[in-house]
Amino acid sequence: MEPILNGDVRCPVHLYSGEEAIAAGVCADLTKKDYVFSTHRSHGHYLAKGGDMAELMAEIYGKEIGCSRGRGGSMHLIAPEKGMMGSAPIVAGTISLAVGAALASYIRKEKRVTVSFFGDGAAGEGVLYESLNFAALRKLPIIFICENNLYSTHLPISECRAGNNIYETGKLFRIKSYRTDGNDVLQVYKIAKKAVELCRKGQGPVFLEFMTYRMRGHVGPDDNIQGAHTDIRPEKEIAKWQKKDPIDKFERFLIKNKIMNKEDMGKIWKQAEKEAHKTHAIAHSSPYPKKGELTKHVFKE
Amino acid sequence: MSSKNRKLQFSLAINEALHQMMANDKSVFLIGQGVKSPWYVGNTCQELLEKFGQERVIDTPVSENAVTGAAVGAAIAGMRPVVVHPRMDFMMYAMDPIINEAANWYYMCGGRSSVPVVIWGIINRGGEQAAQHSQAFQALFAHIPGLKVIMPSTPYDAKGLMIAAIRDENPVVYIDDRWLHRQEGVVPEEIYEVTIGKGFIRKKGTDITLVSSSYMVTESLTAAQELGKYGIDVELIDLRTVKPLDESLILKSLRKTGRIVIADGGWKNCGVSAEVSALVSEKGFKYLKAPIKRVTLPDSPAPASRVLEKKYYPNANNIIEAIQTSIKKKN
Numbered sequence: 316m317e318p319i320l321n322g323d324v325r326c327p328v329h330l331y332s333g334e335e336a337i338a339a340g341v342c343a344d345l346t347k348k349d350y351v352f353s354t355h356r357s358h359g360h361y362l363a364k365g366g367d368m369a370e371l372m373a374e375i376y377g378k379e380i381g382c383s384r385g386r387g388g389s390m391h392l393i394a395p396e397k398g399m400m401g402s403a404p405i406v407a408g409t410i411s412l413a414v415g416a417a418l419a420s421y422i423r424k425e426k427r428v429t430v431s432f433f434g435d436g437a438a439g440e441g442v443l444y445e446s447l448n449f450a451a452l453r454k455l456p457i458i459f460i461c462e463n464n465l466y467s468t469h470l471p472i473s474e475c476r477a478g479n480n481i482y483e484t485g486k487l488f489r490i491k492s493y494r495t496d497g498n499d500v501l502q503v504y505k506i507a508k509k510a511v512e513l514c515r516k517g518q519g520p521v522f523l524e525f526m527t528y529r530m531r532g533h534v535g536p537d538d539n540i541q542g543a544h545t546d547i548r549p550e551k552e553i554a555k556w557q558k559k560d561p562i563d564k565f566e567r568f569l570i571k572n573k574i575m576n577k578e579d580m581g582k583i584w585k586q587a588e589k590e591a592h593k594t595h596a597i598a599h600s601s602p603y604p605k606k607g608e609l610t611k612h613v614f615k616e
Numbered sequence: 617m618s619s620k621n622r623k624l625q626f627s628l629a630i631n632e633a634l635h636q637m638m639a640n641d642k643s644v645f646l647i648g649q650g651v652k653s654p655w656y657v658g659n660t661c662q663e664l665l666e667k668f669g670q671e672r673v674i675d676t677p678v679s680e681n682a683v684t685g686a687a688v689g690a691a692i693a694g695m696r697p698v699v700v701h702p703r704m705d706f707m708m709y710a711m712d713p714i715i716n717e718a719a720n721w722y723y724m725c726g727g728r729s730s731v732p733v734v735i736w737g738i739i740n741r742g743g744e745q746a747a748q749h750s751q752a753f754q755a756l757f758a759h760i761p762g763l764k765v766i767m768p769s770t771p772y773d774a775k776g777l778m779i780a781a782i783r784d785e786n787p788v789v790y791i792d793d794r795w796l797h798r799q800e801g802v803v804p805e806e807i808y809e810v811t812i813g814k815g816f817i818r819k820k821g822t823d824i825t826l827v828s829s830s831y832m833v834t835e836s837l838t839a840a841q842e843l844g845k846y847g848i849d850v851e852l853i854d855l856r857t858v859k860p861l862d863e864s865l866i867l868k869s870l871r872k873t874g875r876i877v878i879a880d881g882g883w884k885n886c887g888v889s890a891e892v893s894a895l896v897s898e899k900g901f902k903y904l905k906a907p908i909k910r911v912t913l914p915d916s917p918a919p920a921s922r923v924l925e926k927k928y929y930p931n932a933n934n935i936i937e938a939i940q941t942s943i944k945k946k947n
Contacts, residue, residue: 350693384726391724400692401725405716411682412717415689415697422645422671422695442712445682452677612727613761615785 316536323599324375326388329404331359333498333530336561337462338363340503341430344511347398350420350429352413355390355404356462356529360432365397368590372598380597385604386612406467407433407440410459414446417457417519428514429457436467438481444488447522451488456514458507459485461524462497468533469547485522497525498561501568528556622805627797629771630660633778634698636807638668641696644782645672647687648700648736649680656702657738658797684710684735688718688787691733696782704737704791705748718787719762734781739793739830739881744925747917754829754880755887757789758859764788764812765859769833771801773856776810784812791858793831793881815862817869821851824875824939827866827892829855832879832911832930839935848943858888866892867900874905877938879930884912909938 318324331338334356342351342363353360361371366382374381375389383391390404400416403409413431420427437443438461450457461481465472472479485492491513495506503525510521532539532547539547569575624632637644645668650656652665652675665673676683680701687699701707707714718731741750758765764786768774774792781788818833819840828836833854840850851869855862870876876896878889889910896908911930919925 352689381726383724383728386726387724393725393728395729401721401729403717403724405712408685408712408716409689411685411713412689412692414682415686415691416693417689418674418686419690419693419695422690423642442681442685445677445679446685448677449679449682449686453674612723612725614764615722615727615730 318376318595318599319536326375326377327534328358328375328389329356329534330529330531330536331356333556333560334462334464334527335359336500336503336565337460337497337525337527340500341460341507343504344507345398345428345430347396348427349398350400350413350416350427351398351432352400352409352416352429353392353402353432354406354409354434354437355402356434357390357392357402357432360402361392361394361399364394364399366392366394366399369594369597370394372594373601376598377603378598378601379604380601384612407437407442409433410437410446411442413457414450414455417450417455418453421453421455426515427456428511428519430460431457432460432462434467435461435463435465435472435481436475437461438484439467439475444484447485447488447490447520450520451490454517454519456517456519458510458514459490459520459522461522462527463524464527464529466529466533466547469545482522482524490520490522492522492524494524494526497527498559498564500561500565528559530557530560620804621802623800624771624803625797626771626774626799626801627658627660629775629803630778630792631662632803633775633782634661634664635667637779637782638664638672640807643694644696644698645674645690646698646700647674647676647683648702649676649678649683649706650702651675651700657700658794660797661700678706680706680709681712685713685717687733687735688713688731691731692721692729696732698734698736698782701735701737703740703749704753705751707735707737707753714757714763714787714789715760719760721762722786723762730785731787732785733787734778734790735787736790736792739791741918742795742925742929744920744922746920750918752791752793752882754791754858755882755891758888758891759886762787763859764857765791766812766857767791767830767855769796769830769854769856771799771803773810775803776808777812777856779807780809780812783809788812791830795831796834799834810856813857813860813862815856815865816854817851817865818854819850819852821849821873823849823873824877824942825851825853825866825869825873826877826879826935826939827853827855828879829858829888830881832881835930835932836879836935838932839939842932842936843939848939850939861891861895863895863899866895870896870900870903874903875942876904877909877911877935877942879911879935882913883915884910885915887912906942906944909942911935911938
């Protein structure tokens with residue numbers, strides 16, 4: 316939070332807090348050869364796919380060592396060598412790109428799988444339906460993953476759709492479609508594994524809808540509580556979902572099944588915190604892009 | 617006939633470029649509406665499906681947005697797709713993948729991922745097809761950083777520019793005009809490139825510079841020949857590439873002639889002719905002996921009725937008038 320409040324980070328950040336189980340569960344089923352395309356809320360996908368945390372942080376700080384060399388910022392994360400092919404904030408804009416990457420694999424006869432992450436808001440865009448149809452028509456190895464966090468920026472899903480039934484749209488195109496609790500990492504892992512296997516066998520595409528909730532607001536650290544500045548979500552609703560936090564849930568599972576104890580878990584938290592601080596320090600101290608290189612990267616020579 | 621002088625139709629020159637590039641490079645594929653239907657694409661795509669199969673010659677449903685996006689995504693994933701829009705008007709559905717994604721991609725990824733895609737749009741006007749089957753959108757795309765825009769005017773260029781576009785590492789918008797498809801010209805049989813970003817002097821002259829592109833080159837040549845009979849020696853520049861403009865070629869010619877007329881098959885406002893005019897005003901003002909003249913479409917949608925249509929599209933006569941006004945020399 317600090318770097319945002321003190322102005323070090325001005326680039327809009329769409330935090331993934333509350334949805335971690337989806338990226339973690341899905342990407343655990345993928346290899347680095349598999350492709351991922353993502354959205355404005357892409358930090359989790361980038362990290363879960365193996366992207367470097369310091370490069371992510373430096374990108375958010377607008378630095379030259381950032382994963383997009385300070386040209387893209389928080390909404391344009393890329394690690395091609397890890398199969399993180401890119402992310403972009405035009406709602407639904409990367410869905411068709413992911414279809415194209417899957418088409419490339421189909422033409423080259425590879426076993427590679429492509430995952431397209433998008434939010435519930437993307438279900439309002441026509442290109443999703445064009446993409447579903449085309450991918451189904453060509454039986455492309457792609458998994459469409461809708462992270463349904465119940466809000467399209469400020470608008471609750473009840474005001475966006477006549478029914479909260481996004482996964483059913485996949486069925487219209489004869490695509491195997493499933494809805495699962497997106498805050499349960501083991502369930503996510505299990506269903507995504509099945510989807511990956513189907514795609515590798517040439518039985519794609521697959522549509523997965525994961526029900527989840529963002530613990531922060533649409534953008535930035537604000538939590539969008541009703542009555543507060545941004546005035547979006549009922550406090551009770553937020554409290555209800557806090558109890559379903561995916562990390563807490565997984566910790567409870569690990570303890571209950573005696574896989575890990577609290578002490579070991581504490582060590583992991585400490586380690587993560589240390590790593591995060593370190594990457595902030597790297598990002599903070601590394602140089603900005605050179606002003607003279609403003610128009611570098613417009614065209615590839 | 618020696619192969620050096622082999623003549624080919626404009627549309628078949630495109631076809632040959634596609635055949636040769638697909639045979640040469642497995643990452644090249646063709647996708648779009650009607651690629652297996654002459655009703656859509658004439659003979660530009662003939663025998664591609666038979667030769668390369670439906671995995672690399674992909675006829676699609678009418679889903680311009682997703683299909684163009686798929687071409688862009690495939691390019692990001694290492695392919696060299698050509699996506700065709702048999703009528704450019706329908707390409708407007710694909711503005712998001714072209715502008716937001718393809719054009720910006722290389723920059724916003726800090727140069728870590730490029731988009732070698734050819735977006736091929738055909739201007740398909742005339743024949744009383746009215747406003748939504750007639751539009752020439754070169755200026756729209758030329759406005760966008762990260763896109764190259766090319767417009768062939770001859771069979772030679774149709775092939776050479778298509779090959780250059782396929783080999784380019786960036787998104788290239790290739791715009792051709794159906795009115796050129798039946799033209800014949802010398803086309804070498806081998807693979808060759810026409811350099812993107814370089815214009816070409818179609819006719820040398822000393823009295824006035826005429827800047828033109830695509831089908832307007834045909835009308836411009838007629839105009840130049842006609843004016844020659846009256847002692848007006850026109851230098852005709854074919855832009856070949858609308859973006860990036862070959863600035864030095866235009867300025868060098870203007871320096872010699874001191875007069876300039878720009879003929880473009882699009883609209884005037886913020887159009888290609890406006891861009892060339894701005895270039896001349898900024899960098900060639902001192903050479904001007906007369907005001908810049910422009911020959912373009914009127915600021916109006918295309919009509920259906922043949923009477924109005926005939927008036928709508930500029931031709932050699934309009935160019936002759938503009939040049940005569942500039943030179944103030946009546947024949």
